[in-house]
Amino acid sequence: MKKYRISIAIFIIIVVVLIIQYNEDLRPISTENDKEVIKVELPLGSSVKGISEQLKQQGAIKNSLVFRIYSKLEGINSKYKAGIYYLDTGMSIKEIAEILQHGKGYNEVIRFTIPEGYEVRMIIDKLEELGIGNKDRFYEVINNYTYNYDFLENIPENATPLEGYLFPDTYEIFKSAKEEDIIKKMLDKFNSVFTDEYKERTAELNMTINDVITLASIIEREAKADKERKIVSSVFHNRLKINMLLGSCATVQYILKERKEVLPTKDLEVESPYNTYKHPGLPPGPIASPGIKSIEAALYPDDTDYLYFVAEKDGTHYFSKTLDEHLRAQKRINSE
Numbered sequence: 001m002k003k004y005r006i007s008i009a010i011f012i013i014i015v016v017v018l019i020i021q022y023n024e025d026l027r028p029i030s031t032e033n034d035k036e037v038i039k040v041e042l043p044l045g046s047s048v049k050g051i052s053e054q055l056k057q058q059g060a061i062k063n064s065l066v067f068r069i070y071s072k073l074e075g076i077n078s079k080y081k082a083g084i085y086y087l088d089t090g091m092s093i094k095e096i097a098e099i100l101q102h103g104k105g106y107n108e109v110i111r112f113t114i115p116e117g118y119e120v121r122m123i124i125d126k127l128e129e130l131g132i133g134n135k136d137r138f139y140e141v142i143n144n145y146t147y148n149y150d151f152l153e154n155i156p157e158n159a160t161p162l163e164g165y166l167f168p169d170t171y172e173i174f175k176s177a178k179e180e181d182i183i184k185k186m187l188d189k190f191n192s193v194f195t196d197e198y199k200e201r202t203a204e205l206n207m208t209i210n211d212v213i214t215l216a217s218i219i220e221r222e223a224k225a226d227k228e229r230k231i232v233s234s235v236f237h238n239r240l241k242i243n244m245l246l247g248s249c250a251t252v253q254y255i256l257k258e259r260k261e262v263l264p265t266k267d268l269e270v271e272s273p274y275n276t277y278k279h280p281g282l283p284p285g286p287i288a289s290p291g292i293k294s295i296e297a298a299l300y301p302d303d304t305d306y307l308y309f310v311a312e313k314d315g316t317h318y319f320s321k322t323l324d325e326h327l328r329a330q331k332r333i334n335s336e
Helices: 002-026 046-055 064-073 093-102 120-128 133-142 179-193 196-204 209-222 226-241 249-256 292-299 325-334
Strands: 037-042 083-088 110-112 170-174 306-312 317-320
Touching: 002 093, 037 046, 046 064, 064 325, 083 093, 110 249, 110 306, 120 133, 133 179, 170 179, 179 226, 209 226, 209 249, 209 292, 226 292, 226 306, 226 317, 306 325, 317 325
Parallel strands: none
Antiparallel strands: 037 083, 110 170, 306 317
């Protein structure tokens, strides 16, 4: 019986200590006289655990577990709003939770989508149409900023800056985001998408990342059907192996800044390192932002002997191994 009483007493003491500690951790970190302002950015979809750990890491609260317990007890687990907040170390957990719950300091979140195959100029035009950022500022950021990503190393100087690396996806940004923040977000996405496996495969192909993304961008523009991407890729890989001109209309359209359905002969004669009808090999850089399917097609082409393809009326392609077969296919399609 005595041991039982001792155990009860110890249990009560532990509970009392925990309650005291809990209440202490609810209190502000600093006094009113020495408080500091802290900027906290909570992305959309942040969990209470993620929010609590971020608040603790940035010095806004004493204990992340206590924040989670308080949120649970108050029934506000899923009521915190994303945004940028300016908190201070003189705030209690109760005060911070009140601010995050009601969005005081809330910064509007904007969602936008960059389609696959968009060029840098098209991306900027779209953002401007949506009222996101300033066009001139975007170009200044793209052309003059230095970004520390390994995939941007060794890109030729005559390539369009960042072309192909602003990854096509749906993004969510705060309305107050600066142009450089938006560009970095898209580059970060590319960095996460182009995995170590892709880098290893790039080395196996004896290519650079810029080579792969350049080829992927051409595939993106040439292949409308997903099932044909790897076949189109095989054509270009086969041509590169024998030093044959790639002859991609998409690269000429990139020079002209106009996506014509049919290119007259004079357009094919335009002088530019991007003109794959005149210069062998890949152009200096990508001609658009390729999606993941085109990147994979560039890395893992089908094993074929095809050297030519021509567009059918429905947008798919007829593939040929010889020039004679290709010319016959062209004649057939033109006569239909």
